[in-house]
Amino acid sequence: MNESEIGRNYKDGEIICREGDEARSMYVIRSGKVDIIKNSSAGELKLTTLGKGDIFGEMSFFDHMPRSATARAVGETVILSIDKKGFFAKAANDPSIAFNILEGMSRRIRSLNDELARYKKDSGLIY
Amino acid sequence: MKSEYTLNDNARIAVIGGGPSGSLFSIFALKMAKMIDRKINITVFESKDFTRDGPVGCNRCGGVISEHLIQALSIEGINIPTEVIQRSINSYVLHTQRGDVFIESPAAEKRIATVYRGGGPKGIRIKEKQSFDGFLLNCAVEEGASHSPLRIDGIRNGDKPVLTSGGNDVMEADLVVGAFGVNSSTWKMFEGLGIGYKLPETTSAFITELEMGFESVSSTFGSSIHFFLVPEPGNVKFAALIPKGNYVTLCILGKDIDEKTVRGLLHTPAARMLLPQDVLDGKFCKCFPKLPLTTAQVGFADRIVIIGDAGSSRLFKDGIGASYMMSKAAATAALFYGISKQNFAEHYLPAYNRTRNDNRYGRFVYAVTNAYKNIGILTEAMVNVVNKEQDRRNKEFPRLSSMLWDTFTGNETYRNIFLRGTNIGMHKNLLLESAKALFRRSS
Ligand SMILES: Cc1cc2nc3c(=O)[nH]c(=O)nc-3n(C[C@H](O)[C@H](O)[C@H](O)COP(=O)(O)OP(=O)(O)OC[C@H]3O[C@@H](n4cnc5c(N)ncnc54)[C@H](O)[C@@H]3O)c2cc1C
Numbered sequence: 392m393n394e395s396e397i398g399r400n401y402k403d404g405e406i407i408c409r410e411g412d413e414a415r416s417m418y419v420i421r422s423g424k425v426d427i428i429k430n431s432s433a434g435e436l437k438l439t440t441l442g443k444g445d446i447f448g449e450m451s452f453f454d455h456m457p458r459s460a461t462a463r464a465v466g467e468t469v470i471l472s473i474d475k476k477g478f479f480a481k482a483a484n485d486p487s488i489a490f491n492i493l494e495g496m497s498r499r500i501r502s503l504n505d506e507l508a509r510y511k512k513d514s515g516l517i518y
Numbered sequence: 519m520k521s522e523y524t525l526n527d528n529a530r531i532a533v534i535g536g537g538p539s540g541s542l543f544s545i546f547a548l549k550m551a552k553m554i555d556r557k558i559n560i561t562v563f564e565s566k567d568f569t570r571d572g573p574v575g576c577n578r579c580g581g582v583i584s585e586h587l588i589q590a591l592s593i594e595g596i597n598i599p600t601e602v603i604q605r606s607i608n609s610y611v612l613h614t615q616r617g618d619v620f621i622e623s624p625a626a627e628k629r630i631a632t633v634y635r636g637g638g639p640k641g642i643r644i645k646e647k648q649s650f651d652g653f654l655l656n657c658a659v660e661e662g663a664s665h666s667p668l669r670i671d672g673i674r675n676g677d678k679p680v681l682t683s684g685g686n687d688v689m690e691a692d693l694v695v696g697a698f699g700v701n702s703s704t705w706k707m708f709e710g711l712g713i714g715y716k717l718p719e720t721t722s723a724f725i726t727e728l729e730m731g732f733e734s735v736s737s738t739f740g741s742s743i744h745f746f747l748v749p750e751p752g753n754v755k756f757a758a759l760i761p762k763g764n765y766v767t768l769c770i771l772g773k774d775i776d777e778k779t780v781r782g783l784l785h786t787p788a789a790r791m792l793l794p795q796d797v798l799d800g801k802f803c804k805c806f807p808k809l810p811l812t813t814a815q816v817g818f819a820d821r822i823v824i825i826g827d828a829g830s831s832r833l834f835k836d837g838i839g840a841s842y843m844m845s846k847a848a849a850t851a852a853l854f855y856g857i858s859k860q861n862f863a864e865h866y867l868p869a870y871n872r873t874r875n876d877n878r879y880g881r882f883v884y885a886v887t888n889a890y891k892n893i894g895i896l897t898e899a900m901v902n903v904v905n906k907e908q909d910r911r912n913k914e915f916p917r918l919s920s921m922l923w924d925t926f927t928g929n930e931t932y933r934n935i936f937l938r939g940t941n942i943g944m945h946k947n948l949l950l951e952s953a954k955a956l957f958r959r960s961s
Contacts, residue, residue, distance in 0.1 A: 394736060395603040395647075397588060399627045419592040444597055472627060473589045477929075481590060484872065485846055487546075490553070491595045 396421065398471035401464035407448075410461045414451030416472040420444060423468030428461045440465065449492050452478065523820065523858035525692060527557045531852075532681050532691035533663075534670050534704060536564025537577045537635075539826025539841035540697030541654035544663040545596070546849040554853065560662070561689060563681070565669035568636050568652035576636025577651055577699065578725055578807040579837065580760050580769040582607070582743065583631040584928045585623070587839040601646075602653045603631045604762040605735075609742040610926055613788035614891070615749055616898040619905055620742070621919050628741055630927060632760050632767075639727035639765055640803055647763060670704070675711050679821055693857045695848065696824035697841075700808045705828060714816035715824060718831075720808040724775040727765045728797050735761050738792055745926055746789070747891040751782040755888070759792060766793070768802075771834060775806070809837065813874040818862035823848045830870040833880040836928025840873055880932035883925055886939070895959070899951035903944075917944045 398421045401407055407418060410430055418425075420443055427438045427447065438460060441447055451458055452475055464470075481488050510516075525531070531547065533540045544560045551558045568575050583598065591598065606628035612619045623629060633650035659665055672682035679694045680687050698704035705717040730738070739761035746757040754772040770783065783789060784798050813830040817823065825844045832840040847869030848862075855861045890896045900918065907916035921938055924930035 393600060394605050394741075395600045395631075397598075397603065397606045397628050397631050419597065421597065444595065446593070471588070471592055471629065472625060473593060474625070477586060477589060478593065481586075484869070485843070485850070487550070487846065487850060488590060488593055490549075491593060 396469050398469045401468045401470060403464060403466050405464045405468075407462040407464060407468075407470055408458050410458050412458045414448060414458055415475050417446060417448040417452055417475075417478070418462070419446050419471045419473065421469040421471050424465040425468060425470070426463045426465050428463060429459075430461070446492060446495055449496070521856060521858075523856045523861060525551075525556065525558055525852060525857060529556075529558045529692040530689065531558060531560045531693045531695060532670075532679075532689050533560060533562045533695040533697055534681070535697035535699060535826070535828075536562045536566070536655045536658070536665065537651055537697060537699055537826065537841070538654055538838045539699075539828075539845045540564065540695065541651070541658040542842050543695055543697060543825055543845035543849050544658035545654070545661050546594075546846050547853055548658070548661040548663060550849055550853040556853070558853075559664070560658075561664045561666050562655065562658060563666050563668055563670050563683075564655065565667055566636070566651075567667070568649040568655065571637040571642045571645070572640030573805055574636075575649070576634065576638075577701070578805050579635055580725070580758060580767060581633045581635060581650065581762070582760060582927075583633055583650070584836045584839045585625075585629040586929050587836065587842055588629055588631060590839075590842060596654075596657060598631060598633075598650070598653065599648075602633055602648050602650055604634060604647060605632045605739075605741065606630070607632060607741050607743055607761075609740075610923065611742050611744045612901075612904075612922065612926075613744060613746045613748060613786070614897045614901055615894060617901045618788065619901050620908060621904065621923050622908065624916070624920055624923065630743075632743075632762055634762065638763075639729070642764075644764065671707070673707050673711060675713075692821065693852055694822050696822065696828055697826050697845070699827045700810050708822075708824065708828075711819070711822070713819035713822060715819075716815035717828065718810035718814045719812045720810050721771075721773075722775070722806045722808055724768075724770040724772075724780065725805050725807065726768050726780065726802040727762075728759075728768060728793065728802060729765050730794065730797060732764050734794070735764065735766055739766065743926075744788070744792060746783065746786070747887070747897075748783075748786055748788070749892045750786070751779045753779055754783060755884075756891075757783055759789070771809075777804075780804075809834070813870065813877075817870055818859060818866060820859045821857055823852065823857075823862055823866060830873045832873060832928065833877040833932070834884065835880075835926075839928060843869060843873070876931050876933050878932075879936040883932050883935050883939075887925065895952050895955045896948075898955040899948045902951045902954075903947050906947075917941055918948070 425441045429436045607630035608628040609622045635651045636649045668683040674680045681689045708715045744759040757770040760767040817829040825848045826841040851865035855865045907919045
């Protein structure tokens with residue numbers, strides 16, 4: 392890893408966090424790409440690919456549930472982890488620290504809504 | 519509800535100083551304004567050119583960006599690019615009179631960065647990296663702020679404050695943000711306003727840059743900052759060698775630091791092991807920047823708020839992290855509540871006082887650290903306990919290591935460090951190791 396890169400280096404295919412695991416951190420992508428994958432009875436399903444600056448793993452921070460998906464590095468990737476306790480300690484004094492995360496989550500819900508609408512239309516559930 | 523102390527559309531904000539607190543205030547105020555669909559105009563007055571090398575382009579400091587600040591900025595969407603980072607850090611080495619201890623980041627990850635605030639040491643030959651302060655100022659400009667290179671030399675307080683430069687009125691502002699630090703004479707203007715403002719008490723520190731070459735810095739320092747907790751020279755409180763690109767920054771905190779003190783420190787066995795002979799014997803540049811020891815009296819008034827070092831900062835550590843917290847608190851107060859003295863008292867003062875109160879714990883933490891630095895038996899006990907904790911086979915929570923880590927990195931509030939220090943088990947270990955050290959001495 393470059394002397395001036397902060398975070399942790401992940402090799403291509405390396406797992407950053409696994410579906411079902413307990414969550415102690417969320418993550419910011421410093422460089423590279425990350426696939427978000429869900430395991431289903433039909434096999435592995437890629438939900439999305441995230442890139443530089445994206446934040447992931449934040450859902451478990453807020454809903455206190457295990458990881459909802461697996462995150463896997465695509466190529467050489469550098470990830471900065473954010474501690475759960477530190478984040479909430481900061482948020483207790485300054486809730487606005489979560490604004491950027493909320494923005495990201497809203498964008499994601501919006502695109503999920505679009506996808507859901509497309510899916511329902513394609514499968515004939517709505518007309 | 520509209521009041522004369524609300525930032526309405528097209529309100530004009532003057533930020534005096536484009537160091538970390540001025541730029542961060544501008545970034546957050548503009549982001550918050552967008553959230554509530556308000557159009558505000560911010561001008562950052564900063565006369566330094568952060569691309570220039572040497573003190574003229576630099577807000578002199580150790581340049582360590584703390585773990586907690588790196589995380590906070592990343593969450594906020596401000597990712598410090600590698601072009602700004604000189605070295606990434608994952609460990610500290612403590613040099614004491616009774617040996618050295620290596621303390622690794624509890625996260626086992628490089629989450630601390632070293633940077634240059636300006637264009638680097640005077641005469642730097644290869645300028646591959648950018649300035650940290652320049653990066654933040656650019657972020658503010660990208661967010662919508664204007665940067666003016668004027669130096670503000672007067673403020674008139676009428677209905678609204680008016681700023682002057684070179685004898686000319688340059689701006690009538692709805693809000694003036696004082697982000698001028700403690701290393702200029704700008705505080706006099708604010709003291710002269712009759713709002714009760716008084717600059718924090720300060721002390722001088724010492725900084726020099728030692729050129730070693732990139733490879734040599736990499737092989738000797740790796741990803742570690744070296745901290746000196748040594749009783750001699752007696753006027754040194756603590757000192758650190760901070761690896762940068764081709765250089766290592768030596769930063770000393772203490773009283774009346776002169777060339778003799780610096781040479782004394784450089785010739786301690788630990789420093790001699792780290793630094794090549796020509797660096798030890800060579801000439802070095804010197805600068806003596808000030809840092810605040812207390813918080814300012816009355817950091818706000820109607821249409822005026824003072825942030826960063828000039829207001830309320832953390833004792834000896836993480837001043838840039840404190841600038842982040844104060845600038846956000848001030849931006850939140852101004853944008854969401856208002857710009858009257860009352861608004862700042864209700865929504866800015868709590869953050870201001872939090873830092874001030876935490877520094878009280880800080881003074882205690884440093885007094886204890888000082889005792890462990892100076893009293894040989896305690897030093898030996900501390901070194902032994904930390905070395906045992908750092909042994910990977912040891913599965914116990916490394917309490918003392920984590921306390922030292924948090925004290926030196928500024929990663930935790932001093933209050934939390936203090937509370938962690940009340941653990942009986944840790945004191946039992948320290949007592950046991952002190953007794954062993956005493957026994958070894960007497961036999
Ligand atoms: C020896 C030393 C080591 C330190 N090491 C660290 C460290 O490793 N990590 C850390 O986090 N903190 C460190 N600090 C603390 C850190 O430097 C400060 O907390 C931080 O710089 C405060 O930021 P600021 O924006 O409030 O003030 P400053 O950084 O001082 O910026 C003030 C700015 O205002 C400008 N200005 C002033 N007056 C005017 C005017 N009239 N018109 C226009 N512009 C004006 C100045 O040019 C300057 O750019 C250290 C401090 C010292 C002294």
